[in-house]
Amino acid sequence: MTSQLPETSSTISMNLANSVLAGERLALARLLSQIEAESPAGKQALGELFSYTGSAYLIGVTGPPGTGKSTLVNRLAQYYRDPTTGEEPSKVAIVAVDPSSPFTGGAILGDRVRMRDLAGDPGVFIRSMASRGSLGGLAHATGSIVQVFDAAGFEIILIETMGAGQAEVDIARMAHTTIVVEAPGFGDDIQAIKAGILEIADILVINKADRSGVESTERALNMMLQLAHPTPREFHHHGRVEIVAAPVPHNGEEAAWIPPIHKTIATEGSGIPELAAAIAHHRAFLVETGAKEHRDRDRLQAELDSLLQDNLVTRWRATISGNKYQQALDLILQRKLSPHQAVDTLLDGGYTP
């Protein structure tokens, strides 16, 4: 009898969720599209799948354009799929996020290039996402898509983001291990990039390590790292080295982790097993110190906070007449009210300077 009932958003989502759990690739692709489109069925299926999440290991890969991140991510995926490495091959999902591109063109092209390397492997699933205006929306969608892959049994999820701005940083921070990729020969602004990068990098990679300038890039990264993470070897005092405990960073959680620097040539696959070993090392570190749990908690709390924020604005908008909002905006445009004063007026119903 159930088959004769009309399909509601709820029955669709139940079917989708079950098919995704059963490992059906087409259902997975369909659900990912529904989540990107923010459909009610997608949202509901996500709720049904949520209790199956929590097993995947998330690896963020970010860095400036032109450093070969995509190739590196492909190589890592191939490594995790390789039965000859001595480990059980993992199911691997790649989420390629490009916040700088409001078009899907580039992302689709990226998928095609990737498909050549990883084509036909049912243990790999690749999803590209391009920004559609709102950065918050993109981070939401990325978080949801990672949850779907997690529930669908993908053990390794590689989240690749373009660039190293705050946007990319926020998305890369969803990961357990964040890899920041550099390449030799970047220009004048490299100091500034590196300063920001130390905050988020668990592992630094100098890709294209066959290019000239690799030594100076490594030297610069090492110098920045030592400034950020002073270790005993750096404390020189009156001509002799003193053994001094490294100061505990403000995020005490990860006091003992100093990001290693790895050199790779992703196009040739060299340095990939070593990089995978560094990831495994960091993963063990996170588990042993309890930091993995902290990161999971932080990620889910950030998701909760961001959803709360969106909902509060939507609900408030529904309570206020469009007219009142428009009047406040007009007063701002006439420079009779500053934006701060307008907020006071709208939320308190009055402004007295």
Place this chain on the structure above:
Amino acid sequence: MTSQLPETSSTISMNLANSVLAGERLALARLLSQIEAESPAGKQALGELFSYTGSAYLIGVTGPPGTGKSTLVNRLAQYYRDPTTGEEPSKVAIVAVDPSSPFTGGAILGDRVRMRDLAGDPGVFIRSMASRGSLGGLAHATGSIVQVFDAAGFEIILIETMGAGQAEVDIARMAHTTIVVEAPGFGDDIQAIKAGILEIADILVINKADRSGVESTERALNMMLQLAHPTPREFHHHGRVEIVAAPVPHNGEEAAWIPPIHKTIATEGSGIPELAAAIAHHRAFLVETGAKEHRDRDRLQAELDSLLQDNLVTRWRATISGNKYQQALDLILQRKLSPHQAVDTLLDGGYTP
């Protein structure tokens, strides 16, 4: 008698605002610091200054690291200060925003380098801002700092951002004219950057135009531009060119503006007068078509919306017991409630699946 009154936040802000309006550089520097620190006096002074804003012309400059944006911005500032160009020299402010750097170190270094070129000119004021965690906070602060410069009588405000992620894009969008800077010889990801860039660029600059590869960069940019803005010359039909009206882009506002491509060598100053002419041309276009007014309106509305959002969250947080929020978060961590379901619980006081 007033001099014997204790200094309140209100009297401080009044003094600051008046001193800034009187053109005192030290007061200006002090107010900018207070705004960055989000002090109540800074907020109040901003409210007092807001009615004096609206005269400045805002020029955004963004692009990937290593393209020489800072040097280009310096050269533009020098150009606008130059009494020999035939125009009245403008007062110029530079706001250098680095969302990727949570440290001020790089920004301060940047100021020093700049100071050499523009030192001692009372008609130039440079302010560097580095991210302190929250991107939204940085965009807010940038908007406020631009308003202070505007009220203080700076006719030209150059807003320079690093990179081309959504973060930088959002900040660059505050400007009337947005310049996107490229350089020859970037790597594999250049297609993806350019796709995002077309959305926001009013003027494209290929800096370091003395480097090899400039022709292929120009060809690629031209191709992307023609895809985005089809013009009559591209419509070929059965071997002959047909004159077809270019389709109106979705943001009808600026239907007729096709971003020009300019080549510069900022280190030598070449191409700068031509770039300044292109900016003047775009400015005239914006004024004539009414698009300048639209952009001002959009900017102030975005600021209002973002302030409303922050305030709504702060106010809601104050109404709910920390315990209830914590319980919902715990249920999420135990995978008993999805983040979406938790929001329903917190805002509606209940969740029924």
